[in-house]
Amino acid sequence: MADFDRLDQTGPTKAASRGWQGAMLKLFGADDYELTVTGSERVTDEFLRIGFTGGGLLTDRPLHPTMWLRLWFENNHGKLHQRGYTLVDPDTATDSFSIEFAMHDGAATRWARDACPGDTIGASFLGSRFAIPEPAPSGWLIAGDTASLPAINSLLDEISSAGHGAPATIWLEYTHDSDRSLPIRLRDHDTITWVRRERDGAALVEAVRAAAVDATGQFGWVALDTKSTRAVAASFRNDYGLGKKSVKSQAYWVPNASQS
Ligand SMILES: Cc1cc2nc3c(=O)[nH]c(=O)nc-3n(C[C@H](O)[C@H](O)[C@H](O)COP(=O)(O)OP(=O)(O)OC[C@H]3O[C@@H](n4cnc5c(N)ncnc54)[C@H](O)[C@@H]3O)c2cc1C
Structure with missing residues (x-):
């Protein structure tokens, strides 16, 4: 994990409050998007699936297994921090996907619990890479x-x-x-x-x-x-x-x- 994966920042506006983490992500070539919630489903009491449209995230973007992005969550002190979340069933044709949240005591869980259709959240895409090795493994x-x-x-x-x-x-x-x-x-x-x-x-x-x-x-x-x-x-x-x-x-x- 790069250092900017974990640290939190403050600032006067939502965009600015991404602080140096946001600046570093930009420097490394991250693309920013605004995701919109389309629905929410409780899979179990401790696991929540939320549907999104990607604000262009998936347009012309090749998909790969384990593909993930960074969501920007606001904590109790009004700071933003970014955390990794995995795209579930991404559909490039409709620029839509789900994200599944394992619940715990954290800003991501708090946001996910209250998310309603029409809510938006910032996302940055950088660093997600994986391909099935060649030749294919035996197991x-x-x-x-x-x-x-x-x-x-x-x-x-x-x-x-x-x-x-x-x-x-x-x-x-x-x-x-x-x-x-x-x-x-x-x-x-x-x-x-x-x-x-x-x-x-x-x-x-x-x-x-x-x-x-x-x-x-x-x-x-x-x-x-x-x-x-x-x-x-x-x-x-x-x-x-x-x-x-x-x-x-x-x-x-x-x-x-x-x-x-
Ligand atoms: C590439 C990548 C993909 C990921 N994909 C997903 C995904 O699809 N779904 C998903 O649910 N998570 C996923 N995660 C994990 C998620 O990013 C972390 O759980 C993150 O810490 C949640 O942020 P937070 O703001 O809620 O909590 P933080 O502020 O990071 O932590 C708050 C407290 O919660 C505890 N905590 C954090 N995560 C967990 C956990 N999973 N279980 C128990 N305690 C925890 C911490 O130890 C801390 O005490 C992914 C992480 C990476 C790096």
């Missing part, structure tokens, strides 16, 4: 949680549509019992292990390590909290024998981050 090792479930689903869709049918072995960390009923786009030959979040994520890391086999030829994809992401990516390399280029990892959230 996939995937570790995530409810924040990365939208990305995992887009990955499973892409693996299926590529038609090579490589099986996926998935570890999913959950916090609420209802998380286990969330829709996952599994194929018959995929396997999933649910692990309750315990000891700040250590339970999932241990489950991954305990299942280690020689997985040469497979590809690892990891998106958890910062510490767990590092630990699982290391396990895929060291315990499963995957090369550095055969593991894609990105921390999706910071545990016990100071509230902003």
Whole structure:
């Protein structure tokens, strides 16, 4: 994560209040958009899907699995901060998509809870890249949680549509019992292990390590909290024998981050 991924800024107007984070994103070539809410659906008590039109975001833009953007949320102190969110079922023809919010105590959740059709939110697009490796891996090792479930689903869709049918072995960390009923786009030959979040994520890391086999030829994809992401990516390399280029990892959230 670049430094400007995490820090918060203040300012007199919404545009200006993006501060140096916004300026850095601009410098690196980010495109800015205003998204409009089209609808909201509670998938479970702890997981919310919101529909958007993209204000031109998807016009002429190639799509890729796990594609994400940065949404600008206003916190209790009137500061804006940007956080990553994944495009769900993006449709370039209508410039529309959904975003799924795993609920927690944060500015993003607060915004999502109250979002109504017609509401708008700022978004910046920069840094989202991923493609299925060539040649296609013989299998996939995937570790995530409810924040990365939208990305995992887009990955499973892409693996299926590529038609090579490589099986996926998935570890999913959950916090609420209802998380286990969330829709996952599994194929018959995929396997999933649910692990309750315990000891700040250590339970999932241990489950991954305990299942280690020689997985040469497979590809690892990891998106958890910062510490767990590092630990699982290391396990895929060291315990499963995957090369550095055969593991894609990105921390999706910071545990016990100071509230902003
Ligand atoms: C590339 C990318 C794609 C992402 N896609 C999605 C997505 O599609 N859906 C989604 O829900 N999230 C997604 N995330 C994660 C999301 O950006 C973070 O959860 C973010 O921290 C939420 O911001 P916030 O303002 O609500 O909370 P913050 O101000 O960042 O944090 C406030 C408090 O909430 C805690 N917290 C933050 N996130 C979580 C969490 N997931 N679980 C438990 N506690 C948490 C923090 O530790 C802190 O204590 C993605 C992240 C990245 C990097």
